[in-house]
Amino acid sequence: MGIMDTQLSSVTEWLASGVRMAIPLLFAAYGGLLTERSGIANIALEAYLLMSSYTAAAVMAITHNLYLAISAGMLAAVLTAGIFGFLTVKVKADQIVAGMAVNILVMGILPVTSNALFSVSGQTPTLSLNERIEQTWPFVAIGILLIFVTHWMFAKTRLGLRIWAAGENPDALAAQGVLPKSVRWKAVLLGGLVTSIGGIYLSIGAGSGYTRNMSAGRGYIALAALIFGKWKPIPTAIGCLLFGLADALQMILQSVSIFADGSPLPTQFVQMIPYVLTILVLAGFVGKVSAPKSLNTP
């Protein structure tokens, strides 16, 4: 193999790896997009991801039934979204505080249940190869479909229009006889459902079972991608790909020799890349923020 070929193959490898890394981000970011467009600031995406990835893996380990596992993973995230929705939509708690509470709640629940079920704290038994969804393409396909469906929903459908209005000016919606609360409920639950696919991918797609803190802050990185995409479907998807590629770069750089003695860059620095990118984006690197006007106002 010539040097050109090696370079080419490492580039395609990087791209492929970037797409794989972007999958959970995309689902989480779109879950966030749906929720935040309705005016609910959602930092509980991390909890949705953890909950769905854990539940899918746990049900898989017990029942060995893929469909049950996927359904359970979805249901778990929707229930988590239900708790978040109860706090933010129903009793109108501060949305950031509520999101934090749900995150902490889930972080507490998981070790307890895994201890009870499998006698290990914070993880599930390793799944064998045939208990996982080995291929990546179904997730990529669903992801691409999701991009277009979401775009279409906001452009063409009644639900999309109402979610948008609920996030911009809920009073205008109320004055037209539509309860902003009911619109927001739909958006929050739908957000949980969408995010759950990302969580399921983490534990029974890319991973072989749930490991402690499986999402590793992806819920927050997804939020950064959402802000990067200015709360619009297509730019948000591009943001997810960008963060996915940064994540992939980080993994590749860990094994590339940089220094004369053949040692790579210190991993601590390399692993920082996606998080540094997140901070840059959140610090207003992307210019004028165009958040939904009624975001984070109950």
Added chain:
Amino acid sequence: MKIVFGLYEPDPGSAECGVYLNGRKSKIRNPQDAMNLGIGMVQQHFALVENLTALDNIILGQEPMKRFNVIDRAFAKNKLQGLVSESLKVPLEANVEDLQVGVHQRVELLKLLYRDSEILILDEPTAVLTPQEIDDLFSFLRDLRKEGKTVLIITHKLDELLALCDDVTVLRQGSVKAQLSRDQLTKEALVKAMTGRSIEKFIKPTFQPGAEALVIQNLTTSAGTEERLKEVCLSVRQGETVGIAGVEGNGQSTLVECLLGLTSYIGHIQFNGQPYPHKTKEIREVLNVGYVSEDRQTQSLWLSGTLEENCAIGFGNRLARYGVLSKSTLHHHAEEMLKGFDVKYDHLEQKISELSGGNQQKLVVARELKGRDPRFLLCCHPTRGVDVGAIELIHQRLVEFQKNQGAVLLISSELEELLSLSDRLLVMYQGRIVLEQTRENFDLKSIGSAMLGGQP
């Protein structure tokens, strides 16, 4: 009216009270009920989603549907085209944020027509419109009346009542004070019913202005600010009131922000020959500039505080001893300050939010004029949404201030107010001063067209 439209629920009363429609008692629990009965309302603060198109705003809540939850926008457009007469043309595909305020109002009206409302309630519909837009609105409302629709208009502007209405009901402090039909309708009768006494037409005496106090030269703000200023020059003399007219959003707020030190600018501002400070703290505490903000509830008052506390805002350093504000100092200060401003309250430890808008505003004016005793008052929409009695008092106090050689820069959307108080009137359009007239040459027509960007 908010009860009729179902936004508030009435307190339960006896069996006969309630809302009657065509002789039948109707139960209206929410806006949906009201709309089903053919009642529609345009609220004083428009309920529009800014970054949606006019069409989407109109159909929101009653979207015509195709399959799969898809909105049938073509159908809605057709239906609207059938409804829209020339006087109500709206660019349906444009985003609302790109349209002018007058068009916003038309979008609101179209919402009602789209829903086939028979009874149209309009709450202070002219507050934000220019004279031409008001004329358009009224001719349109007259057309609707001809078509058999019922129009209910809430306003505190007497001329509008006289120009438009068949019947007038006067409400004061929650009860009906008078019901007048067309042939009984005179200005005097209305004023008497509204205030319980007659108010003489207010004619401002003329004063001899002194030296130039505030001088602004070539004031320009950077592109980052939403309403950019472009080479604004103006001056206010001691003992002079300079009014600024213009449709809201044409740079007035930016000008105010510059004068408060909240926005950076290029250009020169001088006060009494000295450079005008840049820091808000210096402007307010050293130069002692009085400021009546455009929105008393969010910018002037601390709504969950008491009267005493609100009276002390801005005077913390002066009133505190060793960093401590004593109850009796606050009480004394508030009592002293409110004298002569006719603020109606039960006691000074009352929550400010319990006061009516007029009384809140009188307190703000008292604080900025009497409490502060400034040489220059930046006065924005001083009588927005307050009753006739409060307007009279506030205007009197402003004139007194001017008489004592105070300089006033008055920004208002009420042309009538500007015309009666200003010695000179400037019109702002898209960040520039496009017209200047002195009191003796005031010409409503050219002012109105300058506000819309036309040639004066």
